[in-house]
Structures are given as structure tokens and as C-alpha cells.
Amino acid sequence: MAPVVHGSLDEARAAIARLSRGRTIIPARQRLHVDSVTRGAWRELLKGPALRITVLQIAINFTFAWGYWGLQTWLPTLLQQRGLSLPQSYSFIAISALCMFPGYMVASYLTGKLGRKKVMVTFVGLSAVAGYGFANAQTIDMLHFCNFALAFFSLGAWGVWDTWIAELYSTRLRTIGYSWAALAQRLANIAAPTIIGMLVAQGTSFNVTTTFINLFLVATVLLALFVPETEGKDLD
Template identity: 55%
Template structure:
């Protein structure tokens, strides 16, 4: 079989299967200490969990090999990986040691199929002159899997699930909603502001100048918020600033003259960005030090989701000819939601970080 497209498609897939196999066998090794705490088991039982995958692979290898000779290599790869995905997820949700041990054994039984047929399948596809070199390159998937397991273990050493437990669950949910809605209220307007201004009669050059002036008004907004938050606290500055930003948005939506348009938007820029400055601080003070980086990463992700969706949704509204006022009010509604969800979190001004 001459080298061609089939090899280009098969090689990365089989390489990744080898990476997954390495990951599967070693990932729990690097968090074995946590197993004892999570399931209240001693080192003897931890050893059984760590051996479970290999134990499951013994019958798995003996079964999947003959099956692959009967139904084909590709079919075995697909069924093996599919079964592994379901069982591995189940093992992650194990409520006790017994369920964990059983699912880990099954996690070895399932991927043994693709592990067993990876090299035979790849060798059968390759031309004779390339077989030796290519098979060796495929083996590099093993150390890549080791590195991936180590890297992810280190990345998750903040235990993200802790953000959803106990007292942190409530604050995490509130934090995510505020980050999403507040960023939508800002980004949904900024991405379409030049277009909206042109709908109000401004030229492209004038609308860009308008945006530039808005950016200038953001600076004193930040400065004022900085001066006030140290005196009055995070909440007593953030909530009024968001409220005033929402009021400015409504005023902007119903501006009947160019002067009103300018004043409303500059007020919106001043208060919304001033609030952002406070939120960047307040948002980082909710979580203990061990989880602060993880909490901030979730906050950033929520903001990016809003950044990704807002331009498309607002663009769809404009395409439906909803009009300037309706579009601005829709965007401003997200600021109102942010205001409501920002009211319950505790004040953190003057408190030491945990």
C-alpha cells in the first residue's frame, strides 16, 4: 500500500491512542495520595487501585486481539475507545472504593482493544520501506502521555472541584454570572458601537472619534473607582457604578440629540470601566490562596464565553432590524443582571487574604 492520505489520517489517531494509554496507566499514580484522603483507604488499597487498569488489560488484550482478526482493526479501535470513554467518566464519579476499583478494572479492559491492535493496524497500513521507522515514531506517544499526565496533575493541583463545595459554591456561581453578564454588557456594545453610531447618522470617521473619546473617559472612571474603593469598600463602589452604567445605557438608548448621545456614552464608559477596575480586585478576593488562580481562570473563561457570544447575538439583532434603542436596551439588561448577582457577595475591603 503506497504512502498516502490514509496514513496521514491514521497516524495521528493511533499516536493519540498511545498517548491516552500512557495517561490512563500513570495519571492516578501522580495523585495517589489524594486517593487515600478521598476514599479513606490505606496504602494497600491504593495499590489495588493503581494496579486495576493493568489487571483489566490482561483479559482485555486476550479478547480484543482475536476480535480484531474477526471484525477488523478499525472497528475494534472505535468500540474500544468508545467504551473506554464511558467507563473512564464513570470511574471519575465513583462514590466509594469498591465502585472505583471495579470501574478502574473495566477502564483497563476497554482500552486494551486499541492498545493491542495499534501496532498491528499501523504496520499493516505502511509500505515495507517505512514500517520500521514509523512504528518507532508511534511509540513516542508513551512519553508524551507521561508528560501530559504530569502537566495536568500540576495544573489541577488547586483542585477546581473545591470551588463547587461548601461555602464556595454560592460565591462561585454568583461570580460566574457576574463575569458573564457584566462582560456581555460591555463587549456587546463595544463590538458594535461604530455601527450603531453610524445608524444614528455619524460618519465612520466621526464614530471612530466618538469611540476614542469614550476610551479617554474610561481613564478617570478607573481613577475615581480606585480612590473610592479604598475609602468605602468594594461593594459600595461597584454596585453604584454598575447601576449608573445601566442608567447611562438607558439614557444612551433614548438619546434624541447628538449632545445627549455623547454625554450618555461617556457616562457609560466612565462608570462601567470604573466598575471593572473594582471588580478585578473584588473578584480576586473571594477565594482562598490555594484556589485563587483557579477561581480567576473560571472568571476569565466566563468573560470569554460572553466575548464570544455577544457580538454574534447582537449582530443577529441588528440583522433583524431591531433598531438602535432596542439593541442598546438588550445589551444594558445584562448590566442589570450583573448588578443583581453582585449584591449578595461579601465585602472584602480591609480583610486579609485567606
């Protein structure tokens, strides 16, 4: 055990009191300590229990980012396939973006009640349902409703997932594990718009293109079922 940096004890006590909303008060006579942690190596992500977590989180980050950005990147063009003008498409997207804020807030509230796993699986599952409705909408009103629901649930799920990733690893592997998560997302962010752009250029129908994108959300739900819950558990 190593003491915290000299001179920061008062600040640490104040931070703990503030973050706990006054529920945790550290007496002045009690010293605070942190464990001495060595830096982890990326090879450790592929050994023992960490291997399963690494494979799962990389797969989820890739499929989830594909399902989200594959649609969002080409949404103006896809909406024009359904008869909207370019200005109408951008207005549609701007209004949909407002749904992310209540999505984040509702997901945050429910996570404290139900845990990360239930909220993540439910929100991504409902995103997939909304994506199916979006792909098969027969009216502009239904197209709006499904895309609003898609924005609400997918962004709410992202808020939960970004927190959950970090909790899956021990302290020494947390940063490097998260970096692999970010890498998987970036690879999907490159691949998805490229592949979807090829489908659009080939004249693939709106229904087929959006259904293909939606399959990645379905894959995300199935993968998330195997990730361990961390809500209420002590982190290593």
C-alpha cells in the same frame, strides 16, 4: 510554616516597605515566612461555601462582559444607525475611551473609602442608567454625554471587580477561581457580539438593541448585591 526562598529576605523587606509607603518596616533580625499552600482542584470550587461564590462570580463575569462588549463591539454600526458617519463614529469612540482613565482613578480612590461592594454596585448601576440614556437619547449631544458616562462608570467598575474576584477565594483556590472568571468573560465576549450582530443584521432598532444590552448591566448590579465585601478583611 516554611521560610521564604533563601536570599530573598532583604528584597521582601524592601518590597513591604515600598508597598506600605514606609508604614511597615520589618526588622533585620525578624525572619519572614509564608504558609505552605497546596494546589486547589477545580472540583473544590463547587463544594461548600466556595460554590455560592463560584456561581455568583461566573454569572457576574458573564453578564458584565456581555453588557460591555455587546455594546462596544458594535458601537460604530449602532452609531451609524443614529446618523453618524463611520469616521464620526470612530472619533466618538476614541473620545469616549479617554473617559476610562478618570473612571479607573475615581473608582480606585473611592474603593479605599467605601469598600469594593459599594463602589462596584454604584458604578455598574450608574453604567446601567447611562446605558438607558444612551438607548433613548434624542440628540447627538445627549448620545455623547451618556456614552462618556457609560465609559467612565463601566471601566471604573471593571477595575474594582477584577480585584474583588481574586479576594473571594482562599489562596489555594484563587488562581483556579480566577481562571473560571476569565472563561466566563471569554464566553460572553464570543456570545454577545454574535447575538448583537444577528439583531443588527435583522434590522432591529437602535433603541431595542441597546436596551437589550443594558439589561445585562442591570443583572450585574443585582448579582453583585449578593457578593460578600472583602475590603479591610484578612484573606485566607
